[in-house]
Amino acid sequence: MEAHLLLESKLEMIGTVTDFTYKWCVNMGFDEHSAARMALSVDEILTDIVLYAFKDEKGYVEIWYQYTPSEIEIIIQEKGEPFDPERHTYNREKALIEGDFKGASLETVQKMTDHFLFLNRGKDGKEYRLVQKYSFPHILDLVPNEYDFEKDEDPESEHNYLVTPITSEDAEDIAKLIYRSYSYSYPKEDLYFPRRLETAIYNEYKYGTIVRTQSGRPVGYFAVVKSTDSMIGEVTEAVVSPRHRNRGLMKKMMLHLIEMSRSGGLSGLFGMAMTNHLFSQKVNSRYGFKSTALIISKTGKRTLKGMEKSHLDMVSVILDFLPLTKQWQRPPCLPKDYAELFSEIYNQFEEQDESSVKQKPAGSKSEKTDMNLSINYESQSALITVKTYGSTFVGSCMRMLKSTEELTLTSLYIDLPLDDPYIDSAITWLKDHGFILAGLVPFFHQEEDYLRMQRFFKDVNFNEIQTYSEVAGKLKKVIQDEYNELQKNQSEA
């Protein structure tokens, strides 16, 4: 579903890339007009790269095509001549009167996309990010006026349930079920748009299970969203219709999902359990999930139907992990600052024991640091993933952090590979730059374990964070201490 192109910067390659872009966007569910807008935007950027970034010199362009149920993002990277978009703004009057069309390409891209971002990463190159949202109708636009969602509900006396894997044809029923159960309070907006759901299922971005009554009415839904970077998935989007709760449907669905994931060859599942209550953490724990990280994130203020604390701004989650493979070895060395904590995290898993340690392949340290950035525009967060540490780590990291200053972020995460002793230096440097620990993210990138650090731009009230497991409590303690230390240092500075 995701695609990656590496091309020589030549005029002749542009048509091939725009053809591919158009077809890929249509395949991912865009209508022809939206696909043409994306193809045009890619054409505009590539044309300027060919004309101005490399001129007559040989150079390369890399393009990533990324999909989520709400949007498509195309990332174009090149390392040509420096460029400052601020100095290339389009001026209509100048164009009409003087024939000076400087900046026309960027103006076009800005108008043709929902979101356009230019990131200058200095020596590591330039990055153009084009985002277009799906324009699918909301469930309320699909049902007749005054539609009674309660009518879809079977009487409470109904006890015969059928649990089956979801198909794209279940999308509208799932959207109705979400609306009936949560009104507007469900945090995942995609679920209110049946075509987004349909496309996500069709594109195998997610799979899941649906529970229906004997009469065929949907009363439960639970899904796994597959990682695009590793053979793991997130258990998420759980809903049971209010009248059918406390009948073991959640258990049936969870067991079904675990079985489906195991037979689908996944190495593990993880759940992001909100910490404003213990319910999800307890559910995860019951099925063998173990806590490995505490991630602070931001969500828009919303009312959670049926929850005591209704207005949430900063929301944190406990990452609970369930390994589905026996082939899981702990890294050769644990980070010095967190050796004890990480040892406890690993010791929770039967699949792990201290004698099972991965051997790092021999090889010389590469000069180049390989890292990439993914942005979640909806939650205003970004994740930097370090693939390899090179001797340029600090410089590359500085440039990457500088480029993120152009974004409006409430939280920024960085995932560090655990299989290299350089991690200790990286942690020290990141702590000096405002990061604190989040925890272990197992199998998160290319089936490797990573350590996640986090930085947030709003105050956090740790009293609101509830933890269920002992390890989750320890994670909270370490993270809170680091947070307090950071606050103290910042106020002294």
Place this chain on the structure above:
Amino acid sequence: MNTMNYKKTSQKLEVELTGDFNLKAVRKISDLLGDGSELFINLKNARFVNSKAIIFLHKLMQGNPRVVVRLKNPPKIFFELLQTLGLHRIWELDEIVEP
């Protein structure tokens, strides 16, 4: 693949693009047109016309001597882009775009 099919007479160039109207097509048309005074382009296979192509046409129409430009079957996105660049205010679309 050919970017276009074309027919050239002494002053007039008639083109049918086989794909999008991009910089490669602009360069080919520019070469073929030479000193010609009339340009007709059928865009029925184009999903988009890019900004370089629009600026190229604009400069032809505003040049000295002026080139008469006629377009057929432009995609919807062409009109959006004209608006984005502010050219919709001065282009005589009734004359330029053939029904």
